Amino acid sequence: MEVSIYPGCSLEGLAKSYMESVEAVSKTLGIELRELANWTCCGSASAHVMNDDLAVALAARNLGIAEKAGMDLVVPCAACYQRLKVAEKHLRQGKPVEGLPVKYEGSFQIRTMPDFFWENVGEKALIEKVKNPLQELNPVCYYGCLTSRPPKITDAKNPEDPQEMDRVLRSLGANVKNWSFKADCCGGDLTLTRPDLHMKLTQRILDMAIEAGADCIAVACPMCHENLDSKQAEISQETGRTYNIPIFYFTELMGLAFGDPAAEKWLSRHTVDPLPLLREKGLLEMQVRR
Amino acid sequence: MTVTELPRTVVPNPSFRKQVEEKSGEKITACYQCEKCTNGCPLAFAMDIVPHKLMRSVHFGLKDEVLNSDTIWICASCETCTTRCPNGIDIAHVMDSLRQISQAEGIKASQPQVPVFHKAFLASMKRFGRVHEGEMAAMYILKTGGLKGLMSMAGMAIDMFKKGKIKILPSRPNKQVRDIFRAAERKGK
Numbered sequence: 001m002e003v004s005i006y007p008g009c010s011l012e013g014l015a016k017s018y019m020e021s022v023e024a025v026s027k028t029l030g031i032e033l034r035e036l037a038n039w040t041c042c043g044s045a046s047a048h049v050m051n052d053d054l055a056v057a058l059a060a061r062n063l064g065i066a067e068k069a070g071m072d073l074v075v076p077c078a079a080c081y082q083r084l085k086v087a088e089k090h091l092r093q094g095k096p097v098e099g100l101p102v103k104y105e106g107s108f109q110i111r112t113m114p115d116f117f118w119e120n121v122g123e124k125a126l127i128e129k130v131k132n133p134l135q136e137l138n139p140v141c142y143y144g145c146l147t148s149r150p151p152k153i154t155d156a157k158n159p160e161d162p163q164e165m166d167r168v169l170r171s172l173g174a175n176v177k178n179w180s181f182k183a184d185c186c187g188g189d190l191t192l193t194r195p196d197l198h199m200k201l202t203q204r205i206l207d208m209a210i211e212a213g214a215d216c217i218a219v220a221c222p223m224c225h226e227n228l229d230s231k232q233a234e235i236s237q238e239t240g241r242t243y244n245i246p247i248f249y250f251t252e253l254m255g256l257a258f259g260d261p262a263a264e265k266w267l268s269r270h271t272v273d274p275l276p277l278l279r280e281k282g283l284l285e286m287q288v289r290r
Numbered sequence: 291m292t293v294t295e296l297p298r299t300v301v302p303n304p305s306f307r308k309q310v311e312e313k314s315g316e317k318i319t320a321c322y323q324c325e326k327c328t329n330g331c332p333l334a335f336a337m338d339i340v341p342h343k344l345m346r347s348v349h350f351g352l353k354d355e356v357l358n359s360d361t362i363w364i365c366a367s368c369e370t371c372t373t374r375c376p377n378g379i380d381i382a383h384v385m386d387s388l389r390q391i392s393q394a395e396g397i398k399a400s401q402p403q404v405p406v407f408h409k410a411f412l413a414s415m416k417r418f419g420r421v422h423e424g425e426m427a428a429m430y431i432l433k434t435g436g437l438k439g440l441m442s443m444a445g446m447a448i449d450m451f452k453k454g455k456i457k458i459l460p461s462r463p464n465k466q467v468r469d470i471f472r473a474a475e476r477k478g479k
């Protein structure tokens with residue numbers, strides 16, 4: 001199976017482990033990812049705040065490239081996904097784009113990473129590749145805001161209670177916990193502009209995950225990962241409660257289940273060290289044994 | 291004798307509401323004050339005018355209060371309100387429109403660091419076509435915390451660099467992206 005991929009800026013920097021794990025598990029599953037030629041930033045959270053036309057045009061440019069490539073488009077970053085979907089809806093209505101002649105027919109679908117693995121690749125293909133079932137692991141899946149909301153843009157089937165990531169990880173053997181904070185907000189870029197508020201939102205998500213009995217959190221968004229992973233020491237200091245819960249890109253967990261030897265490299269970039277948990281659950285020894 | 295504070299009398303003025311409706315394409319008058327937006331808003335606790343009150347304030351034409359509020363800069367664009375509004379009002383987009391109107395009218399943002407951040411982000415985008423997170427964050431911190439702020443972040447930056455989480459070279463500039471910026475900026479004037 002061949003698909004286009006729009007990596008987005010974070011996957012070249014902060015979220016390198018997301019990109020590498022997406023590439024690795026896709027390869028294992030026999031999927032050929034074709035990076036959009038000469039893609040540029042989708043406008044992210046900043047363009048729509050400052051200028052509506054800019055926000056649509058920056059995203060639409062990339063849809064023009066995807067149209068030429070002629071394949072469905074997977075988008076690992078939640079924010080990029082939503083911005084590209086906003087442009088898709090704009091173009092589908094036949095509205096013009098400021099400063100950009102795009103030829104767009106909408107012959108392809110835009111998918112989030114969890115949707116793609118669950119719906120296009122499917123349970124059977126996933127199970128076939130499992131070498132180390134994630135049995136002992138108790139993750140909650142955190143989808144964040146922008147893969148689901150607003151549903152009239154994202155076409156999410158269950159915007160308040162998304163399921164795809166849960167299903168992917170369950171099919172790999174993980175004991176995925178239910179919780180009601182799947183799509184709550186982590187504070188986004190308030191992490192830089194109002195760190196005090198951001199910390200409150202993040203703490204609440206960590207608290208709720210722990211209360212649900214999770215020993216780790218799986219995410220599908222660079223911003224969610226950074227926000228949940230990098231501030232735990234600070235939150236611990238501030239509140240006197242110790243937070244040390246590993247945050248995984250769900251594709252890293254897929255890689256672990258598939259026995260990918262590169263997994264340790266991806267995990268070495270995390271702030272909260274996930275290796276003790278994986279060792280305790282016997283998920284690392286399996287790799288070494290192989 | 292005790293003096294009780296009298297409620298303020300507001301004389302509704304539709305011109306601001308019309309301006310917001312035109313810019314956002316959303317129907318402010320459709321709001322029937324059910325408060326669903328506020329109840330689901332993760333940041334309502336930190337806002338000076340919570341979302342449903344903001345909607346009503348726009349409806350009444352309280353332009354100064356709205357455009358000078360913390361709310362419009364604290365909103366994280368999480369789209370919970372938009373998803374849940376029973377009248378289909380895209381409240382998050384109304385927030386965008388309010389920010390844009392306040393910037394266009396030269397109003398000093400009550401949370402000035404927020405537009406500084408977005409401008410640093412867009413500048414990086416315009417320069418390189420893609421955002422270089424390291425450069426963008428450094429510009430933002432320099433502008434809000436000065437050199438001292440930048441130095442205090444240096445330790446973290448080095449750590450991230452060692453982990454390979456900072457891209458080494460920025461991307462090459464992209465002409466089409468610059469054209470897009472030029473066109474949008476021209477129209478925005």
Ligand code: SF4
Pocket residue numbers: 320321322323324325326327328341342345374375376377378379381
């Ligand atoms: S949810 Fe919609 S109708 Fe209800 S108060 Fe908010 S804006 Fe008004």
Ligand code: SF4
Pocket residue numbers: 327330331332333334341364365366367368369370371372381382385
């Ligand atoms: S988009 Fe803004 S106003 Fe709406 S729920 Fe989220 S933070 Fe609150």
